[in-house]
Amino acid sequence: MITYRKSHLEQLESEAIYVLREVAAQFERPVLLFSGGKDSISLVHLAQKAFWPGKFPFPLLHIDTGHNFPEAIQFRDWLARRVGCELIVRYVQDSIDRGRVVEETGAFASRNTLQTVTLLDALQELKVDAAIGGARRDEEKARAKERFFSHRDAFGQWDPKNQRPELWNLFNGRKNVGEHFRVFPLSNWTEMDVWQYIASEGIALPSLYFAHRRRVFRRGGMLMAETPFVTLLPGETPEERMVRFRTVGDATCTGAIESEATTVEEIIQETAALRITERGGRIDDQRSDAAMEDRKRQGYF
Amino acid sequence: MAAVRVSEAGKRAGGAAGALAEGARPQAAAAEGEWAEAPTDAVRLVAPSRTNDPYREMDLLRLSTAGSVDDGKSTLIGRLLYDTKSIFQDQLEAIEGASRRRGDDHLNLALLTDGLRAEREQNITIDVAYRYFATPKRKFIIADTPGHVQYTRNMVTGASTAELAIVLVDARKGVLTQSKRHGFISSLLGIPHIVVAVNKMDLVDYSEAVFERIAADYREFAEKLDVKDLVFIPISALKGDNVVERSARMPWYSGSTLLHYLETVSVGAERNLVDFRFPVQYVIRPHQDFRGFAGRVASGTVMAGEEVVVLPSGQRSRIRAIETPAGPLAEAVEGDSVVIRLEDELDVSRGDMIVRTMNLPTVGTRFEAIVCWLGVAPLDPSVSYVLQHTTRAVRAFVSRLHYRINVDTLHREPATTLGLNEIGRVEVTTSLPIFHDPFQQNRATGSFILVDPFTNVTVAAGMIRGEVRTAESVFGAAEATTSPDVVWEGWNIARERREARNGHKAGVLWLTGLSGAGKSTIARRLEERLFEAGCQTVLLDGDQLRHGLCGDLGFSAEDRRENIRRAGEVARLFFEQGALVVCTFVSPFREDRERVRALLPEGRFLEVYVSCALEECRRRDPKGLYARAARGEIPNFTGLDSPYEPPENPALVLETDRVSVEAAVTAILRLLEAAGLLRAR
Known part of the structure; x- marks a missing residue:
């Protein structure tokens, strides 16, 4: 039987594919910002579908803070090989060595904010005119107002009060030389939608997303992985627990949750019951109520 | 090797496609076993849920809300999120803390939605914000629009993707201008369902009489609008009455709660499933044997094997296959992002539209x-x-x-321009045909935006009513551009075919500058060079046209304008015949030149500023015109007593008091190559 009814996932998928094709049609040198997280992995999957049987016409760009979970990097390299696309990596360490940024110090030191400089330098170096990202509007208050096609000035900055109105599905990607766009095909997806899509499509993920045993310690109400990049404070004692990560980012600011969920279905069940937002596990957002907005204005992802 | 593996998958997926994929097949569509190898411990493979997929059961409703701070709109949305358990513990704690710091005596649900810093500081919502929540049956996307000075702009933006609008009315204040305005804009943007939520019922003692009076007032107003479905619900967002839970305090109300209504209202009933329109978005051509046209079906449905026509060329073919990575589809439906292959090798590119032969826009x-x-x-x-x-x-x-519409009174007012947030009825003229339907029948092919070519900002949103038909609107204007009896047939032989034969693209090269600057000299030499190179070329010279076609015109600003308009139309006729048209006109006014530019596709009008100091022009005076003008025989002479407006952004500037004719011609040839009109040699 032919049904004309469209489920929410089918509509979201079709919309994301439409946006990805608009990027390829309207821009000269797009890149897909690949973080190693489930959102950008889903984006790669959507890009494959959008341009199939051709290859998607843009490389992946990963800004590497150097503070990674090794699994995330292994996964990234495997995926790029599997998909057969170009992978460009730029390192925060290089920006530090060149004196472009100064590394934070102390127990809460993180390279997360330093990424912005490395990212903007890379976009300039590669003459990128559209950077596709996996950000979703449901993640954080400041992102609720983000456009699909988000204009950035010649300094890479976002002006939230002066955004172009975006109507129907007519995306205006016109810009002056030196300016670029951030494009967010998953704007209308929620965390739950992404998980359901992963289950429905069968998308491979880094093992970090599934419950596993790991040495963690408690800091500021969340569980942090013991890594060489984090200095322990007095009283912080790592112990092995069953955990999984809800987001995969820089290891110094990504919190784990205690979980027994070892399959996508179990994660979906758990996500439905969870009472903490996804980004609640990220120290970088907790710095102030407007932390995300400030970073976005400066050109953060 | 990926390519080998995938080619097998391609065969397996469907005989009709039989295509060799260049890229790896996305995972869900991959062949059994293709993903079996688990490369490292870091990678977790996920088996797709292929049958009875429980995650494909929910549907989606997009709605818009509008209202000011006082209406309690943010509170209502906060209530929907809170009562559907779409708020997380940490968000709740954050707003509890913030509410206490502000001195609010209750949990301020409005804080959940006021996103940006300036909003929190000034207590206003600045821009359209999108909110998400879901119930087991349905996912909801709310376009939340503010109700202050920028109201119209934001309401229009939010309404453009919505299927349902919630109009908030404060029970204490009754139907105010803003509620009417929101209703009007919702109907203008073709939203079929409007829910009037009469809020703050707790402050009017849950009075049925108050509710009924407001409903009657709004119904009376809405008769003037085109609203298919109008529903009234009495609520208190603050107390939670009739938002998610039924209220015990309004036993007189027997209708749905707001959430129940949102969950059960039929979605997609307004989709146009009749008129097949497929705007080509991108051409996918991984190798010689595969040419697919990627796009999203804007409306209607289409099946493999159906006869179609491609606009604007008018070429016919049949649908060979509707491709997806999971295999070919028998039918594509409105909203589907697919790849269409045609039986014949046609030259189709982005911006073209594939439609059925018997159902044309x-x-x-x-x-x-x-x-x-x-x-x-x-x-x-x-x-x-x-x-x-x-x-x-x-x-x-x-x-x-034609007129401006007062959004508060719905009256038509005379106007000479439209400012920010104003709405008007207009006639639009485009440089090239577009393929459209009335907005009321087809939102996707009836909508457009206008972008400022200098600032790149989106400056207008438009909804097409229909073609220009009436004698009044065609003749009324001083400069009608088509006669009422002429039916535009389209070009018999598409320009693209002529260009393919010529071996170069068509274009209009517009040389502007003072009399005596050297336009004609350069143009004649250029025409020679193009002709020798085997190009189809035409020279249109200002003097020639004034001897014949424009012999009735003088040199007033108005006549100059008409002169250039005719020249532009003639250039366009030659352009459509595939020619490189070289035009030499003083054309002193920027606006006139821009009108010619608007007649042609982007990138095909190249403005060349032939610049020369006035003194030098006067010295050269090849036709003795400066001398005559000096004697008072020619009034309104450009450069003397009539102004010349140099191009602001010419494709090329030739300073003829510095460069030779040969150098100037070479520079133009380079320009033609750079613009992609001539092949570089």
Whole structure:
């Protein structure tokens, strides 16, 4: 039987594919910002579908803070090989060595904010005119107002009060030389939608997303992985627990949750019951109520 | 090797496609076993849920809300999120803390939705924000629009993707202007369902009489609008009455709660499943044997094997296959992002539209529309804007402004321009035909935006009413651009075919500058060179045209304008015949030149500024015109007593008091190559 009814996932998928094709049609040198997280992995999957049987016409760009979970990097390299696309990596360490940024110090030191400089330098170096990202509007208050096609000035900055109105599905990607766009095909997806899509499509993920045993310690109400990049404070004692990560980012600011969920279905069940937002596990957002907005204005992802 | 593996998958997926994929097949569509190898411990493979997929059961409703701070709109949305358990513990704790710091005596649900810093500081919502929540049956996307000075712009933006609008009315204040305005804009943007939520019932003692009076008032107003479904619900967002839970305090109300209504209202009933329209978005050509046209079905449905026609070329073919990575589809439906292959090798590119042979959209360059002005700079009838419609971008100007609509009274008012947040009825003229339907029948092919070519900002949103038909609107304007009895047939032989034969692209090269600057000298030499190179070329010279076609015109600003208009139209006729048209006209006014530009596709009008100091021109005076003008025999002589406006952004500047004729011609040839009109040699 032919049904004309469209489920929410089918509509979201079709919309994301439409946006990805608009990027390829309207821009000269797009890149897909690949973080190693489930959102950008889903984006790669959507890009494959959008341009199939051709290859998607843009490389992946990963800004590497150097503070990674090794699994995330292994996964990234495997995926790029599997998909057969170009992978460009730029390192925060290089920006530090060149004196472009100064590394934070102390127990809460993180390279997360330093990424912005490395990212903007890379976009300039590669003459990128559209950077596709996996950000979703449901993640954080400041992102609720983000456009699909988000204009950035010649300094890479976002002006939230002066955004172009975006109507129907007519995306205006016109810009002056030196300016670029951030494009967010998953704007209308929620965390739950992404998980359901992963289950429905069968998308491979880094093992970090599934419950596993790991040495963690408690800091500021969340569980942090013991890594060489984090200095322990007095009283912080790592112990092995069953955990999984809800987001995969820089290891110094990504919190784990205690979980027994070892399959996508179990994660979906758990996500439905969870009472903490996804980004609640990220120290970088907790710095102030407007932390995300400030970073976005400066050109953060 | 990926390619080998995938080619097998391609065969397996469907005989009709049989295509060799260049890229790896996305995972869900991959062949069994293809993903079996688990490369490292870091990678977790996920088996797709192929049958009875429980995650594909929910549907989606997009709605818009509008209202000011006082209406309690943020509180209502906060309530929906809170009562559907879409708020997380940490968000709740954050707003509990913030509520206490502000000295609110209750949990301030409005804080959940006021996103940006300035909003929190000034207590206003600045821009359209999107909110998400879901119940087991349905996912909801709310376009939350503020109700202050920027109201129209934001309401229009939020309404453009919505299927349902919640109009908030404060029970204490009754139906105010803003509630009417929201209803009007919702109906203008074709939203079929309007829910009037009469809020703050707790402050009017849950009075049935108050509710009924407001409903009656709004119904009376809504009779003037085109609303298919109008529903009234009495609520208290603050106390939670009738939002998610039924209220015990309003036993007289027997209808749905707001959430129940949102969950059960039929979605997609307004989709146009009749008129097949497929705007080509992108051409996928991984190798010689595969040419696919990627796009999203804007409306209607299409099946493999059906006969179709491609606009604007008018070439016919059949649908060979509708491709997806999971295998070919028998049918594609409105909203599907697919790849269409045709039986014949046709030259189809982005901006073209594939439709059924017996169900065509209107093809034309002039249409009537309602536009909402979104730009800070007002509508300027002399500017040639970029018009984006489906996947097509053309130059366009607003050729007539019929009237402005007062959004508060719905009265028509005379107007000479439209400012920010104003709505008007206009006639639009485009440089190239677009393929459109009335907005009321087809939201996707009836909507467009205008973009300022200088600032790149989106300045207007438009809804097409239909073609220009009436004698009044065609003849009324001083400069009608088509005669009422002429039916535009389209070109018999598409320009693209002529260009393919010529071996170069068509274009208009417009040389502007003072009399005596050297335009004609350069143009003649250039024409020689092009002709020798085997190009199809035409020289249009200002003097020639004035001897014949424009013999009735003088040199007033008005006549100069008409002279250039005719020259532009003639250039366009030659252009459509595939020629490189070299035009030499003093053409002193920027606006006139921009009008010519608007007649042609982007990148095909190249403005060359032939610049020379006035003193030098006067010295050269090849036709003795400066001498005559000096004697008073020629009034309004450009450069002397009539102004010359140099191009602001010419493709090329030739300073003829410094460069030779040969160098100038070479520079133009380089320009033609750089613009992609001539092949580089």
